[in-house]
Amino acid sequence: MLSGRRILLIFGGGIAAFKGLDLIRRLRERGASVTPVLTGAATEFVTPLSVSALAGEKVYTDLFDLTDEAEMGHIQLSRVADLVVVAPATADLMAKMATGQADDLASTLLLATDTPVMIAPSMNVRMWEHPATQRNLATLRADGVSVVGPNEGDMACGEYGPGRMAEPMEIVGAIETALQDGPLRGKRVLVTSGPTHEPIDPVRYIANRSSGAQGTAIAQALRDLGAEVVFVTGPATEPWPQGVLVVEVETAKQMHEAVMSALPVEVGIFAAAVADWRVDGVSDSKIKKTKDGLPSLAFTENPDILAEVSQLKKGRPQLVVGFAAETDDVIAHATAKRKRKGCDWIMANDVSPETGIMGGSENAVVLISDQGAEEWPRMGKLDVAKRLASRVAEALK
Structure with a gap:
């Protein structure tokens, strides 16, 4: 090369x-x-x-x-x-x-x-x-x-x-x-990926089943079209993509800080499965079993990264893409999410256990935009990423 x-x-x-x-x-x-x-x-x-x-x-x-x-x-x-x-x-x-x-x-x-x-x-x-x-x-x-x-x-x-x-x-x-002469050469793109881990105490945390495979594939596909990629990832199991700037985080608050520090960018793609809530008041020591029964955990909301970036008055990316992992009424829920968050596109998918998508090698997505819902056939996550990267390049022309 x-x-x-x-x-x-x-x-x-x-x-x-x-x-x-x-x-x-x-x-x-x-x-x-x-x-x-x-x-x-x-x-x-x-x-x-x-x-x-x-x-x-x-x-x-x-x-x-x-x-x-x-x-x-x-x-x-x-x-x-x-x-x-x-x-x-x-x-x-x-x-x-x-x-x-x-x-x-x-x-x-x-x-x-x-x-x-x-x-x-x-x-x-x-x-x-x-x-x-x-x-x-x-x-x-x-x-x-x-x-x-x-x-x-x-x-x-x-x-x-x-x-x-x-x-x-x-x-x-x-x-x-x-030095690649791809259509995204000279464009700076932010991709978030993987899960977040929200601590309960020093040895326990709340997480989800995201492997980071789709986010990694998206970063690779954008890189291959010549984009400068900032890759903000939670503790995923998928290896990092090469040739991109990797920023490691663990919690939603850390991901929020990393995202805001990475701006400005032309495109923001928010593929991370960010926890909606975190424990309010993390214990400094391991919570022990007692005869008094189960411990009581209070929760508080995490920063809404997608909504905040989508609604920026100054420095908003030209294109903001969110993800919606749903288990029922995928299109309806994703369409409502796009309007609520204010992003340009939502990549929606059905992550019900029987689909095998969460943590698997394939994905079946629906692209939600102001043009409506566009269903893509089930394909490998790298193929999904290439198709999305191509659409991003077209949108920036």
């Missing part, structure tokens, strides 16, 4: 720069050529010699190098690639990109390019969560910059949380998606 593609790879100055060496190797294995650019800070973490040896190309570091400017000026260098990738994208580099600064070779290339740009952020969790970084991220996304990662985990500084640079193969998958 990447054979003959040209990648301009900019290394920011962070500990994750070492992952860039493996990224070069992975890209070249797939036939891509890589032209490396190192910031001054990046050379403190990786050497130009090691980068050049892996890339098989000259490494560019200095904006005012007379030889480099004579052979290939920085303006030309910024425009000969099929994609500009910044990995790691530090908080400093993101700030420069968002505000249009150009005080070194990397930032000048990024300001001068008319080539699509992708960033793989990497920084301390507090830096990532800082309002300034989040403002810069929103600006970059609005400018059309695609983002892969960051992931959550242990950091070199000893802290834990989001801020780890995406792994090289995740970035490769995102690059392959970005």
